[in-house]
Amino acid sequence: MAATTHKRWRKARVLDVCEVAEHVRQVVLEPEYLEAPAPPGSHIDIGVYVNGRADIRSYSVVGMGAYGNELMLGVQLARQSRGGSAFMHALRRGQEVQITQPLQNFPLNYGKPGYVLAAGGIGITALVAMGKALKVRGADYRFVYGARSRSLMAFVDDLVAEHGDRMDLRIDADGSSLDVPALVDGVPEGGELYVCGPTPMLDAIKAAWAKAGRRPADLRFETFGSSGRFAPEPFTVKIPRLGLETVVSHDVSMLEALEACGADLMFDCRRGECGLCQVKVLELEGVIDHRDVFLSDAQHEVNDRLQSCVSRVVSPRTGGLSGADGQPAAVTIDVP
Amino acid sequence: MSTPLPSTSAAQTGHATFRHFPLNAWFAAAWDHEVGRNLLAKTIAGKPIVMYRTTKGRAVALADACWHRLSPLSMGKLRGEDEIMCGYHGICYDADGRATFMPAQETINPSATVHSYPVVEKYRYVWVWTGDPALADESLVPDLHMNDSPDWAGDGKTIHVNCSYQLIIDNLMDLTHEQFVHGSSIGHESLSESDFEVTHDERTVTVTKWMHGIEPPPFWKRNLQDRFPDYEGLVDRWQIITYTAPSTVTIDVGVAKAGTGAPEGDRSQGVTGTVINTMTPETDSTCFYLWAFARDWCLDKQVITTRLREGVSGVFFEDEVMLEAQQRGIEANPGYDFYNLNIDAGSMWTRRVVQRLIDAERGTDVEETTERAGNAAVAMTAVTEAANAAGANDTPNGTGLAAEVEEGVARHREQPTVGLMGRGL
Numbered sequence: 001m002a003a004t005t006h007k008r009w010r011k012a013r014v015l016d017v018c019e020v021a022e023h024v025r026q027v028v029l030e031p032e033y034l035e036a037p038a039p040p041g042s043h044i045d046i047g048v049y050v051n052g053r054a055d056i057r058s059y060s061v062v063g064m065g066a067y068g069n070e071l072m073l074g075v076q077l078a079r080q081s082r083g084g085s086a087f088m089h090a091l092r093r094g095q096e097v098q099i100t101q102p103l104q105n106f107p108l109n110y111g112k113p114g115y116v117l118a119a120g121g122i123g124i125t126a127l128v129a130m131g132k133a134l135k136v137r138g139a140d141y142r143f144v145y146g147a148r149s150r151s152l153m154a155f156v157d158d159l160v161a162e163h164g165d166r167m168d169l170r171i172d173a174d175g176s177s178l179d180v181p182a183l184v185d186g187v188p189e190g191g192e193l194y195v196c197g198p199t200p201m202l203d204a205i206k207a208a209w210a211k212a213g214r215r216p217a218d219l220r221f222e223t224f225g226s227s228g229r230f231a232p233e234p235f236t237v238k239i240p241r242l243g244l245e246t247v248v249s250h251d252v253s254m255l256e257a258l259e260a261c262g263a264d265l266m267f268d269c270r271r272g273e274c275g276l277c278q279v280k281v282l283e284l285e286g287v288i289d290h291r292d293v294f295l296s297d298a299q300h301e302v303n304d305r306l307q308s309c310v311s312r313v314v315s316p317r318t319g320g321l322s323g324a325d326g327q328p329a330a331v332t333i334d335v336p
Numbered sequence: 337m338s339t340p341l342p343s344t345s346a347a348q349t350g351h352a353t354f355r356h357f358p359l360n361a362w363f364a365a366a367w368d369h370e371v372g373r374n375l376l377a378k379t380i381a382g383k384p385i386v387m388y389r390t391t392k393g394r395a396v397a398l399a400d401a402c403w404h405r406l407s408p409l410s411m412g413k414l415r416g417e418d419e420i421m422c423g424y425h426g427i428c429y430d431a432d433g434r435a436t437f438m439p440a441q442e443t444i445n446p447s448a449t450v451h452s453y454p455v456v457e458k459y460r461y462v463w464v465w466t467g468d469p470a471l472a473d474e475s476l477v478p479d480l481h482m483n484d485s486p487d488w489a490g491d492g493k494t495i496h497v498n499c500s501y502q503l504i505i506d507n508l509m510d511l512t513h514e515q516f517v518h519g520s521s522i523g524h525e526s527l528s529e530s531d532f533e534v535t536h537d538e539r540t541v542t543v544t545k546w547m548h549g550i551e552p553p554p555f556w557k558r559n560l561q562d563r564f565p566d567y568e569g570l571v572d573r574w575q576i577i578t579y580t581a582p583s584t585v586t587i588d589v590g591v592a593k594a595g596t597g598a599p600e601g602d603r604s605q606g607v608t609g610t611v612i613n614t615m616t617p618e619t620d621s622t623c624f625y626l627w628a629f630a631r632d633w634c635l636d637k638q639v640i641t642t643r644l645r646e647g648v649s650g651v652f653f654e655d656e657v658m659l660e661a662q663q664r665g666i667e668a669n670p671g672y673d674f675y676n677l678n679i680d681a682g683s684m685w686t687r688r689v690v691q692r693l694i695d696a697e698r699g700t701d702v703e704e705t706t707e708r709a710g711n712a713a714v715a716m717t718a719v720t721e722a723a724n725a726a727g728a729n730d731t732p733n734g735t736g737l738a739a740e741v742e743e744g745v746a747r748h749r750e751q752p753t754v755g756l757m758g759r760g761l
Contacts, residue, residue: 004673264536266684268676275678294678336534336681 007045007100014095015070021154023077024122025089030070031099037064038071040129041106047098050083057084058224060126061102074154076122082251106222108133114188115141120197127196128155131163146170146178184208195221199228199291225272225310228289235313235329239263255308265335272310279308279333286329287319357381358693360467361582362456362477363616364626371395371462377410379618381466385453386410390418396431397453397464459483461626478584482610482630489635491645492628497656499663501583501615501623507655508585508613509543509682511575517654521555536685541579543682548572549594555647556591559607562640563633570594579686581693587611607633621663
């Protein structure tokens with residue numbers, strides 16, 4: 001189950017919405033039908049309305065309900081995001097939404113000598129079902145869950161009860177922050193590390209994994225391109241060749257803003273993976289917040305191109321450039 | 337409908353099942369020498385067609401189905417200077433598809449006609465227009481002049497391939513596959529290592545790749561030595577792929593002695609070839625692939641023409657095996673889709689261009705507007721203008737509804753036929 005599946009849309013009813021941590025709500029959906037149970041690591045796409053526009057968001061499936069046909073999601077209200085989470089938090093019991101079947105981009109491989117699951121914050125949603133599956137299978141695993149404070153940690157009590165000693169909570173407020181090199185060291189040779197968390201955490205783990213000379217394929221992660229090093233802020237984008245200039249507000253992507261002002265851009269995955277919406281950077285005032293997984297770290301550092309579906313620009317001050325005063329973020333690009 | 341899908345039909349064209357073709361297009365139905373005083377039956381873009389030549393030499397393409405009871409006219413025979421006779425009941429048609437003889441009656445039914453497809457002979461191919469004959473414009477035949485220009489020498493063949501024509505376009509728009517499919521002839525590791533540049537306009541897509549100072553692959557070393565027999569050094573290699581909608585790809589390929597200025601335009605120390613490819617859909621999952629290789633060196637050497645034709649033929653066989661297997665793979669995995677990579681950018685653009693042509697001729701082009709909708713929209717503009725002006729801050733470049741409608745109407749006036757096609761035939 002690795003190839004890309006055709007999305008099949010269907011109706012789903014909202015069965016329940018409840019607070020499971022600070023700013024995190026669990027949303028339980030009952031789809032019209034389900035071809036098969038959601039496998040660990042899967043997500044659904046859901047139709048949302050944001051600023052009066054129909055759009056699509058992806059959320060990991062935390063698990064199946066007791067009757068076997070409900071899908072549970074966990075959604076963190078991200079005030080600085082593009083508005084999908086606000087729509088999700090406003091859902092009410094009985095409401096109808098459109099979703100796809102569970103889609104799998106983050107499959108769990110069985111039969112490895114050892115596993116480490118590492119969740120940061122709301123990234124826990126992608127790993128809950130994996131932890132359950134590994135426990136049922138009697139696998140050797142460790143489950144690391146980090147956050148700034150315990151009150152932000154969705155599902156934490158259930159997880160501790162379920163996984164006991166295998167659960168390793170890392171809480172900044174308690175002074176037990178995640179130690180990335182130790183995390184990497186703790187993955188047995190031939191074992192796999194599954195990561196879901198904010199971009200800085202993923203970047204740090206990727207770097208440590210490479211530095212330790214571990215096999216790249218044994219580090220597993222997925223991306224929705226929805227978080228970066230900086231909170232989104234508005235910036236100006238210019239395409240001199242096409243005579244276009246527009247402001248990318250904090251809640252739309254650069255790709256969306258450019259499409260809206262008439263640029264004909266190529267794209268496919270819209271989550272920073274495929275590399276098709278890449279644009280050339282000609283001039284930059286500020287710092288690029290690369291949120292894609294297509295370019296390597298070395299390519300990111302050159303800053304001569306970016307993936308317009310997820311990556312953004314922040315002002316020099318936000319980006320921490322020395323001598324930065326109040327000038328706004330702007331980027332000049334060319335497109336294919 | 338509450339379907340939440342945004343209007344991203346352009347993105348859908350990246351799907352594995354995308355294999356549709358516009359009809360308002362010239363498709364190369366055959367090489368010129370294949371059409372003569374015999375009946376040649378072929379399915380072109382899903383339409384059964386019979387081709388022949390009149391005694392005066394005009395190439396004719398008629399619907400291969402008798403007006404009477406749909407028997408294939410290709411089972412009949414030629415009659416007189418320009419007529420074809422149905423093999424079943426003897427009804428005869430002229431080159432324009434009009435009946436000239438009916439059995440057992442003294443009159444000819446006025447409705448007795450078969451469609452005569454517009455035909456153009458150009459660049460050694462017989463091109464057939466499968467769509468609305470009113471739109472058949474000879475200037476839309478893709479420029480393949482290298483196929484019969486005195487400045488070039490070459491030859492080619494036709495392959496019947498059991499895959500969608502689009503898979504061949506995908507294959508030609510991304511030549512990184514050469515390293516893996518054609519390792520023994522034209523493959524080179526620099527192919528997948530070098531960056532490429534993609535540009536496009538309404539009907540064309542161009543992918544440019546340069547490889548500087550590389551060891552020439554065997555095929556190109558030999559070609560360069562035709563012209564510079566003693567040269568053993570490194571080369572600068574180029575591949576400039578140009579797609580012309582809906583299904584023609586020319587590839588400007590070659591090598592020059594490294595550092596002699598080829599990237600800057602001086603190819604005097606090199607050899608240039610053009611791979612001429614034009615794909616003609618037969619059905620949704622089969623096609624005719626007409627190709628030729630033309631060169632600009634040693635024009636008087638037939639032995640080189642033959643060597644290149646047979647060499648390229650071998651290379652393309654490797655593609656054929658892979659593409660037919662890919663088509664079977666797509667059909668064996670109906671629930672699955674392509675994952676498109678950055679290297680697929682060229683092919684993704686060609687798919688978007690084709691989808692827009694199809695949308696335009698079906699009248700489903702969301703960017704175009706029909707006359708009725710256009711007139712209604714003009715009347716509405718006054719009403720909506722005020723509202724849009726008020727919200728202008730939200731749409732910094734005047735891309736509000738009014739602007740969109742105005743643009744659509746202007747475009748419609750320029751090309752009144754667009755959006756009205758896809759009927760009849």
